[in-house]
Amino acid sequence: MRNGSGDGRLHFIEPLMPTLVDKSPEGDAWIHEVKFDGYRSQIIIDEAGARIFTRRGLDWTAKYRDLAAAAKTLDVENAIIDGEIIVLNDKGLSDYAELRKAITRRQHDLYFVAFDLLHLNGHDLRDMALEERREILAAILPSDIRIQFSQDLPGDPKAIYHLVDQAGLEGMVSKRRDSKYRSGPSTSWLKAKCYTIGEFELLGVEREAGKPAFALMGEIGTREYVGSAFINSSRAIRERLWKRVQEHAGPAPKGMKRPATQWVKPGLIGRVKHLRGEEDLRHASLQDFREED
Incomplete structure (x- = not known):
């Protein structure tokens, strides 16, 4: 000392x-x-x-x-x-x-x-x-x-x-x-x-056989990656999400390489429950999503 x-x-x-x-x-x-x-x-x-x-x-x-x-x-x-x-x-x-x-x-x-x-x-x-x-x-x-x-x-x-x-x-x-x-x-x-709920831009969905699916999220506007959110929504929401992801398929954001991810164009906004007070998403789950206004 x-x-x-x-x-x-x-x-x-x-x-x-x-x-x-x-x-x-x-x-x-x-x-x-x-x-x-x-x-x-x-x-x-x-x-x-x-x-x-x-x-x-x-x-x-x-x-x-x-x-x-x-x-x-x-x-x-x-x-x-x-x-x-x-x-x-x-x-x-x-x-x-x-x-x-x-x-x-x-x-x-x-x-x-x-x-x-x-x-x-x-x-x-x-x-x-x-x-x-x-x-x-x-x-x-x-x-x-x-x-x-x-x-x-x-x-x-x-x-x-x-x-x-x-x-x-x-x-x-x-x-x-x-x-x-x-x-x-x-x-x-x-x-x-404690947990809070916020909105983030959906960058893509990572899906691998036998593993949980995750939504990759970014800051709205900048699309800067902030973390992933477990997709534990209802079956109806998951099916609607995957349909929108396929319809909005786009290139990966600059610098991101995730082979099992289907990337999407800007315009999909996710509602995410996550730990309060963290710089990036932790213990996060996707609750729902919408198309940007």
Whole structure:
């Protein structure tokens, strides 16, 4: 964690990554938090000042000048804080699309939501229980700066998930109260994401004997590929879809090579259910389709 040169600087720690699950765990052994739609980041405070790193360890302090300045005001000698950088939309929800704009144009709108503390004042806290680490973290964060504590969500996990979904949030993260912090993929933290429905342009249909059929989807207008969606619609919709695909057969989009795919001309719009808060389609299914107006 510390630099061997003895200059008092702390090293970036690879983050613990939660496992995606269909539903959140039950029982008192878990705490539950909002899954924010932003950039996973890490604040390091040491003798060199305050630095902010991306999930992959890139130093983005220059991009987050205001948040780095806020970190310098914390009453600590040194610390490593795990969290998420977000920006809020007009509904008060974290907004991934607006985040990209805010980084370059609206630094003052950025927040760092802190949810774990890995190091404090010369002590490595990763072997402590999560609940204890979070208690210490909450105590060192004032309420009037843009570094905010991620509060636990009280109540039954099913009820919490329902409220999170209804609010339009990305999902929830459940964490074992007694868990130690270990870098890399972990089942001590579990994330359950909410679904949303959006429209995308149908690029083609991939069909192979003995395998499920998938619709390849792109952004409307640009036809930029965003992922595939499992075709689990009714038989009538599947038959109507395949008929339209054959009628609208066209060349493959530039740069795409999928031998088992029947490509289509622009003009077919698919209604896709997919995980909320992802850059590309994940766990997606085609619900229906229409011809472009």
